[in-house]
Amino acid sequence: MRTLAREITEQVGQTVTVRGWIHKKRLLGGLTFINIRDRSGLVQATFENKDEVEKLRGLQIGTVLAVTGEVFEEPRAPGGAELRNPTLIVEVPVTEPPAIEIDKPIDHRPDSLDTLFEHRVLNIRNLQEQKIFKIRASLTRYIREFLHENEFVEIDTPKLLPGATEGGAEVFKLDYFGKTATLAQSPQFYKQIMVGAFERVYEIGHSYRAEPSATTRHLTELTMLDIEMGFVESHDEVLDMVADMTQAVLKRAYEEHGADLRSLNAPELKLPEDGKVPRFTINEIHEMYTKATNNDTTNEKDLTPDEERWIAEHARKKLGSDLVYAVDFPAVAGKFYHKFKDDGTVAWGDLLYRGLEIATVPLRENNYEKMIEQMRSAGLDVDDDGFKHYLQAFKYGLPQHGGCGFGVDRLVQKTIGLNNVKEATLFPRDINRLTP
C-alpha cells in the first residue's frame, strides 16, 4: 500500500511506504536528509543508519525508491512530518548525473531556452516547471467545463487533409500513400459543418502552420480551442460568449492556482467589474494610437504588435481590464467565409489578452448563394473537391453562426506571464526545433 507525500501528515505514528524519485540528498555526517518526490509533492526522510544511506552511494537525483518507515510529527521538517530511519529499496537506480539541475528553478531567459528544451525531459521534473503545466491542464479543464455547461459538444476533426483550401497560412505537405496531403491549419471547415448537426461545438486540438515565423509568439504546432455556435442573433452574441468564457476561466485559475501563479510571478488579474470586456474598433485604436505615439497607423489593415501592446496597456490602466476586443476589421482583412457588413468592415473581433492576440472571433456567412459569390470573388474554384463537402453543409441548411479560434498556448503564456509561448508548451515545435 503506497502513501503519497501529501498524506503523511495524517499518518503520524504509523509505518508507511512512500514511493518516488530522489529529489535531494543532504548528508550531515551522522544524519542524512533525503527528499522524495512523487506526484503529490515532496516528503522528507531522515536516516541515522549509515548502512541504509550507503545503499544510495553512487546513485543520482532521479533514482526511483520505495521508502518504508514510521511517520513522526516534526515541526522542523517541511510539511510538519517526516519518515525516520526507514528502510529503502532502490527500484530504478540512476547512476548518470542529470545534465541540468532539476531541484533548482530553471532559468527562462531567452538565451537559455534552447538548453531548457534540449533537456526538457529532465527539466519537466522541476517542481516550478511542473506548475506551468498543471495550470495549463486546469485552464483547458475549465474551458471544457464552461462549454459543457453551455451545451457545446466536444468534437475531434481530421488533421490530415487532402489539400490547402482554407487559404491564409502556409500549410505542411506530406506524402499520403502516393498522394499529397496537408496538415490542418485549423478545424475551420469541420467545425462549421458540425454546426449543422449540433449547433454548438468546440474542439481543443493541434493545428499546423508552416509559417517561417521565428518569434516569441509562434509555434508550427499549436494548440487551438475552436468554438462554433449556431443560431446567433448578432456578432455581439459571439463576442460575449467568448469574453464570458475567458473571464470565467481566468477567475477560476486565479482562485484555484493563486499560490502557484504568485510563485511564478504572474501578473495580478484585472477584469472589468461589470463583466463587459471593453471594445474598440480597429479605426478607433489606430486613431488613439496615432494620437498618443505620433506613429501613423491609420492605413494599416490590422493592428501592429505595438498597437496591440499599447491598447492592452490602455485597457489595463484606464479601464482595469487585461482583456480588450478590437472589432470591425476592414473588409480587405476578411476571408471568403466571413460575414461582411454594409459599412465596409467584416464582423470580426480580435481578443487581446495582456497585449497579445489570443483569439479571433468572427461571424460567418451562412447563406449558400452568398458563400458561392464570396468564394468566386476571392478567386476560388467552387467546384474544387476540397470545397464539395463543406458547401454541402450550407446547401442543406446552416443557421447564422460564429465562433472563435483561440490560442491555448498563448492563453497559458500570458496568464503566467511567460515571455515566450514555447515556455507554455511541453515539447514545442518551431521553425528550428523538431525534438524532443
Added chain:
RNA sequence: GGGCUCGUGGUGUAGAGGCCUAACAUGCCUCCCUGUCACGGAGGAGAUCGCCGGUUCGAAUCCGGUCGGGCCCGCCA
C-alpha cells in the same frame, strides 16, 4: 522572407589582443559534519573558448565565411 544580435568545463556566467598554463558559481567525485531545507567546510576531476580560414611576433579576444541559438518586423492563435 527582411533586419539586429549571441555561441567560453555538464549547466549558468566572467574575461574584449600578451597578465589565460582560461576565472567564478553550480553540478559531479573523495573526506569531515546529528536538523538540513540554495546546508556548511576541506580537497579533486572536468574546456583544444561552435567550426573553418585570415590578420598579427602573439587570437577566447580583431576580420571573413560557415553552422547553431535568440530577438524584432511581416503574417498569424
